[in-house]
Amino acid sequence: MPAPRPAAPARGLLAPLVVLALLAGLTAWSVLALQPPSPAPADAPATSFSAARAFGYVEEIAAETHVAGSEAHARVVDGLVARLTGLGLDTRVQNAVGTWQSSPGAAEMARVRNVVAVLPGTGSTGRLFLMAHTDSVETGPGASDDAAGVATLLETVRALREGEPLRNDVVVVLTDAEEACLCGAEAFAASHPLAPQGGVVLNLEARGTSGPPITFETSLGNAGLAERYAAAAPHPVATSFAVEVYRTLPNDTDFSVLLADGDFTGLNTAFIDGNAAYHTPQDTPSRLDQGTLQALGDNTLALTRELGDADLTDLSRPGAGDATYFPLLWELVRYPGSLVWPLAGAAVLGVVVVAVVDRRRGSSLPRTLLGALSAVVPLVLAPLAVVGVWRLLVLVRPGYAAMLDPWRPGWFRLAAVAVVLAVVLAWYALLRRRVGPAALRTGALGVLALLAVVLAALAPGGSYLAALPALAGVGAGLLPERLRLLGGLVAGAVAVVVLAPTVALFFPALGLAGGAAPAAVATLLVLVLLPVVEQLFAPPSLANGRRSVAVPAVAVALAVVLTAVGLAVDRFDQQHPVPSQLVYALEADTGEAWWASTEADPGAYTARYVDGPQELPHDYPYLVGRPVAAGSAEVADLPASTVQVLDDRTADGRRTVTVRVTPQRDVRLVVLDLRTDGGSVVEARVEARDAPADALGEDRLWLTFHAPPREGVEATFTVDGGGPLTLRVVDGSDGLSGLPGFQPRPAGVDAAGTHSSDLVVVGVTTDLG
Helix, strand or coil: CCCCCCCCCCCCCHHHHHHHHHHHHHHHHHHHCCCCCCCCCCCCCCCCCCHHHHHHHHHHHCCCCCCCCCHHHHHHHHHHHHHHHHCCCEEEEEEEEEEEEEECCEEEEEEEEEEEEEECCCCCCCEEEEEEECCCCCCCCCHHHHHHHHHHHHHHHHHHHHCCCCCCEEEEEEECCHHHHCHHHHHHHHHCCCCCCCEEEEEEEECCCECCCEEEEECCCCHHHHHHHHHHCCCCCECHHHHHHHHHCCCCCHHHHHHHHCCEEEEEEEECECHHHCCCCCCCHHHCCHHHHHHHHHHHHHHHHHHHCCCHHHHCCCCCCCEEEEEECCEEEEEEHHHHHHHHHHHHHHHHHHHHHHHHCCCCHHHHHHHHHHHHHHHHHHHHHHHHHHHHHHHHCHHHHHCCCCCCCHHHHHHHHHHHHHHHHHHHHHHHHHHCHHHHHHHHHHHHHHHHHHHHHHCHHHCHHHHHHHHHHHHHHCCCHHHHHHHHHHHHHHHHHHHHHHHHHHHHHHCHHHCHHHHHHHHHHHHHCHHHHHHHHCCCCCCHHHHHHHHHHHHHHHHHHHHHHHHHHCCCCCCCCEEECCEEEEECCCCEEEEEECCCCCCCCHHHCCCEECCCCCCCCCCCCCCCEEEECCCCCCCCCEEEEEEEEEECCEEEEEEEEECCCCCCEEEEEEEECCCEEEEEEECCEECCHHHCCCCEEEEEEECCCCCCEEEEEEEECCCCEEEEEEEEEECCCCCCCCCCCCCCEEECCCCCCCEEEEEEEEECC
């Protein structure tokens, strides 16, 4: 049957264009409200946080690369002890060995030096732990990750000392070896005397150099902490949806270790924009956004004062439930998790009511169902189109292949949003006359309502993203035709303030390489705007055919222009280099050597050394289980570690071997790769610390020890059953300079932000009999 004829709309394009302009302005406002404030100067009031003062600490800490176990890191630790002691805190260094299970049959351990300082409270109800990590990655000075976090805590403590004493004890925990294996945090939780009673943790991290600090992870039962955060943080940027997403990811920080310990609750905060410099030589103090540092410090100081004077008895234990919360302009909207299902149910019921009203207005129920089914099309195609744009960019500029985000991604992000607009508008133009505007509008709301229910079941903290816009759309759909544009404005405003911040935060979180997720959220936003979109098609100033082509064509043209501008603005140069990842591997037993890279499509520089995909004959750290491009290399004069058997005995069917592995060069890690013939490794103890039990029980144990002492590593292995044992040792150091055949990278090319960039590994196998 023919589609119902659309009711006569308001004449002209002016009204819908004004509404869209208002919504665009509100979108800009919502996104700008997330941005950090201006940095406070060095002469700011003594009781407040000053980014200028904190930045001085960043410059000291990030003056050079300071990987765990290095002399540079020792200087950082000594400097922090002096700083905190000078501020009047009881400061100690915890020397320990931390552990972390990376996978079955594999474990990581590290020798750590944690700095722990205590600011006593006047009548403590519990402990508030302020945590950041002191080590950098191997390839860069770590100004953002995590000198910024450490500097924030130093400036926070300084400001606290200038004010009234807090009620609760504040413990500053500056961990070691976070980048290597989270082993500093594990050692603190496992063996420090302040850890067993637990408390509330504020952890500071970074995965970029700029942008708003986002509280992206919490402990379970976060309602109480969310209430305190909303009340105290002057720059609240946090979403319960981010918490739900992060809980499903395999990513970990020091905060993860304390949560897993079971005695801690808390909040985890990081800034994530400027990802191109993350873990690279470009993570320097000059690249750190001081406005970001100011926001991080303002929030940390305010939360420390809030929690430092609160009763921590309940807050230090998981609450009864999680809260739902999200940023709304400069505030944090928050409501209890108990409202999640009622709101999702109300959205579904509301859509049913709108469908009934539409039927009375001439749009049949089958058409509404068809509209709902068709709304899935843009929800699938728009994210795929954004992925396609990224792949096209990689083809045009191959250096992007190894990056999560370009150096200057802003124009590309706008282009991605324009692509979403183009897809939704093209879908709408094709179907509006066949299915009907009302059916498409209500069907799209039905998809949002259904998504709200799905999220309520699977990720309750994210249900608001669909439920609230759907409810607003329902309200607009119930209005009479003459008020439809006004209703579209109100519903669009709700969708903008709820969804636009999520889109803006998802782009730096996932990068353009993961642009499908923010594109999906942006699609939801545009679907709510269909009542306004209809007014662009309805005015009779253009013939229907031309109109159906012209409106999506404008979005397509906008996407093309924005992409072209992005390519013109974002160019590789010395300050914004192409990333390259290269490893030199030497097998001492056979006298063979290789260059290797994990780049999926090796760039021009890396391709000088590697021929193509190749399986190396041996396993090396950070290359295990990953696709590798490799090529033969000249053999360097690099001595392998020595292995000395200190004890070897058998009792009750179990063999226990103790060895000392001594590197013969300056290394940052040693891999002990123990293999049995038919038996299983049931115990392992390295430097007087047991390896994680969950990593044992296999016929092979791959144990990586970070920051080994110069005198070597003593390890004891117990094997149940089996025949002969072999121990393969691989030691790793940093820096390719001086290796035969190596040519320094040209200007505009630099080490990629991976733990294996510029890694030199030497392997040797010992038959233990």
